[in-house]
Amino acid sequence: MHPPRILLGVNIDHIATLRQARGTRYPDPVQAALLAEEAGADGITVHLREDRRHIQLRDVRLLAEVLNTRMNLEMAVTDEMLALAEEVRPAHVCLVPEKREELTTEGGLDVVGGFDAIANACQRLAAAGCEVSLFIDPEAAQIDAAQRAGAPVIELHTGAYAEAPPGSEAAMAEYQRLTTAATHAVSLGLVVNAGHGLHYHNVEAIAALPGVNELNIGHAIIARALFVGLKDAVAEMKRLIIAGQEAGLMAALDAHDHAHDHESQHDHVHNGCCGH
Numbered sequence: 524m525h526p527p528r529i530l531l532g533v534n535i536d537h538i539a540t541l542r543q544a545r546g547t548r549y550p551d552p553v554q555a556a557l558l559a560e561e562a563g564a565d566g567i568t569v570h571l572r573e574d575r576r577h578i579q580l581r582d583v584r585l586l587a588e589v590l591n592t593r594m595n596l597e598m599a600v601t602d603e604m605l606a607l608a609e610e611v612r613p614a615h616v617c618l619v620p621e622k623r624e625e626l627t628t629e630g631g632l633d634v635v636g637g638f639d640a641i642a643n644a645c646q647r648l649a650a651a652g653c654e655v656s657l658f659i660d661p662e663a664a665q666i667d668a669a670q671r672a673g674a675p676v677i678e679l680h681t682g683a684y685a686e687a688p689p690g691s692e693a694a695m696a697e698y699q700r701l702t703t704a705a706t707h708a709v710s711l712g713l714v715v716n717a718g719h720g721l722h723y724h725n726v727e728a729i730a731a732l733p734g735v736n737e738l739n740i741g742h743a744i745i746a747r748a749l750f751v752g753l754k755d756a757v758a759e760m761k762r763l764i765i766a767g768q769e770a771g772l773m774a775a776l777d778a779h780d781h782a783h784d785h786e787s788q789h790d791h792v793h794n795g796c797c798g799h
């Protein structure tokens with residue numbers, strides 16, 4: 524049976540970045556969200572940062588009213604944000620680490636180190652009806668802790684892979700880390716999302732990872748939208764994700780057939796079918 528198509532969550536933070544740069548009312552991230560949905564986005568991701576550098580509370584409240592798909596609210600594990608999520612009740616909440624001085628999210632959430640606070644946040648958000656995901660680095664210890672904390676979903680941070688020079692040993696090592704992490708998380712029954720730094724040239728490989736449910740992509744889509752329009756930018760990303768998923772499935776089938784052939788040859792020899 525064909526697994527479900529990988530979903531695309533479009534992150535619209537950078538529409539708000541442009542608006543905030545001039546203090547105008549435009550461009551409106553809410554308008555962008557509706558266009559992205561029309562182009563095939565399966566969900567809309569926003570990161571309401573403590574410093575409110577891009578997305579504002581007004582955006583989150585309006586999106587909660589008008590989205591036709593679902594909101595994925597990225598937020599830090601703070602009392603203020605937990606209270607807000609309990610009030611707005613987005614379909615999905617992704618807990619992320621946050622530093623004021625960072626340009627963008629630098630690493631994954633330390634679930635091992637902050638276990639009690641994160642497990643408590645997972646419980647509160649689940650009680651509010653939100654599906655919680657934890658944005659983590661592709662490390663077994665963090666994945667295990669995420670499961671123990673009660674998160675049904677993880678989002679693997681793809682930043683290190685995206686930043687490594689394409690084709691380099693570092694990129695291959697990061698890809699292997701992501702593959703191992705996704706396989707491990709799926710074996711624990713976790714839903715596996717991924718994102719950060721994905722763009723039109725690296726997304727196919729990430730869509731080919733085993734068992735991926737959703738990719739969250741923002742910067743590259745909004746940047747391309749400047750030249751081709753938001754709808755085309757979203758549609759093109761969806762096409763690449765589907766192509767990557769198909770390639771991953773074919774590769775998995777080939778590997779399976781290969782292993783099967785090898786096993787049959789092995790049985791053949793051991794069952795004495797070679798005239799011995």
Ligand SMILES: CC(=O)[C@@H](O)[C@H](O)COP(=O)(O)O
Binds near residue numbers: 536572619627719741
């Ligand atoms: C959690 C994550 O990887 C991204 O959503 C990122 O945090 C977006 O935030 P910025 O748009 O501020 O980079």
Ligand SMILES: NCC(=O)COP(=O)(O)O
Binds near residue numbers: 721739740
């Ligand atoms: N969680 C990742 C995300 O929402 C998008 O990150 P980016 O594509 O803007 O780097």
